[in-house]
Amino acid sequence: MRTSAHSDTCVAWVDICDSVAGTSARSYIGKTIVIGGRNCQIRGAAPRPGSALCTRCMRWGHHSSVCRSKGIRCPLCGLPHSEAAH
Numbered sequence: 787m788r789t790s791a792h793s794d795t796c797v798a799w800v801d802i803c804d805s806v807a808g809t810s811a812r813s814y815i816g817k818t819i820v821i822g823g824r825n826c827q828i829r830g831a832a833p834r835p836g837s838a839l840c841t842r843c844m845r846w847g848h849h850s851s852v853c854r855s856k857g858i859r860c861p862l863c864g865l866p867h868s869e870a871a872h
Contacts (some may be wrong), residue, residue, distance in 0.1 A: 799831065802814070803862055811830070812830070814828045815830045842855055842858050842859070843857075843859050844860075844861055860872070
């Protein structure tokens with residue numbers, strides 16, 4: 787989540803496990819949810835081509851070959867185990 791003391795808005799990024807086509811995620815765009823008693827509109831994130839996703843720690847910004855994480859993370863749930871554990 788990103789916010790500022792001088793702002794009346796904030797941005798929350800949510801990962802949605804979906805198909806390659808993104809059908810489920812696309813169905814949420816344009817809908818509203820209530821958070822803290824306020825209506826919040828769901829918008830899609832802008833694509834960022836070229837941003838590397840590490841397949842070891844599941845974080846953006848670097849490749850697995852240079853990952854400094856001590857353990858792996860599951861791409862489905864983010865817990866410290868492999869995807870095969872599901």
